[in-house]
Amino acid sequence: MPTPAAPPPAPAARRSDATRAAILEAARERFAADGYDRATIRAIARDARIDPSMVMRYYGSKEGLFTAAVSVDLALPDVSALPRDRAGEALVRHFLSLWEENEVLTAVLRVGAQSAAGAERTRDIFRDQLLPVAQRVCPDPEQAPARAALVASHLLGLALTRYVLRIPSAVDLSEGEIVAWLAPSVQRYLTAPHP
Template structure:
């Protein structure tokens, strides 16, 4: 809900923000994160580039504000307990392979507070509930979900951002075979 002026009209800043976000979504979708520029986004929104900087700080902050990410996580409660690690790693690997937005968001999250907050929100809203479905101890859900995130985000960082040759060279099935047992242990093993 946006604030309104006493006459019931939306505030000019709300209108400007809406225009910036709409232009940014279109520009990021058309050009990708790397090629999209603040200047082009501002031009599309019919505003001065300084206004984009005023509201969002920089390109990374703007990107984080525009990105809506639905991980479409599988319902782990429908799987046998021994299959959850494999299902989760396979799902994440499939998503990273086909989604440039996730790679860009990972880059932004590693270098920008707004991006980090967006990643934390995705973790809180999407990963924690899935972990809750299979974790044997409800008090350990946050720690176990965080450990899963270390593996999956570490894979994404090394394969799609840093592009470490040995990781890039691995076939997806090999990655699942190596990583799934670790993720499985984090999710369902008894406490150490």
């Protein structure tokens, strides 16, 4: 049996699934490229080749569309599974590939810098996804918030200069260079004794 009775809230395949997906994809692109305010529903609908009112019907509001379009799972690696002195490099590499392939993160960062609601969403991601990792790898769990903040400031700063502001010098850095330079800093923030 291909589909075993379908789970409780059975989404059930709808005939409009293709359209829904097209809207989400267009929304992700527009939000990443233009930020929340300038990514208009009309433009997203045009990209998806449907009428703006469809967006409202399927996602309720612009806010609802944004929520549906950018669901972020950083899928951070289990740093406690590898040697403690490799955590920095692993984190940097993971973030880099995340940003390179996933425009959703650019959208979250743009919107986070744009509105109070967006900033709160970014804070949630930090708290729910990066902080736990830091707590598991830090020597003293009490220092985890500070250490995670340092790591976040560096990694988000890299994303900001490279993918949002597109400062040429930051764009030109190769992935290898970035890892070689940043990994020691991140490693130090995670595990080095408080200076």
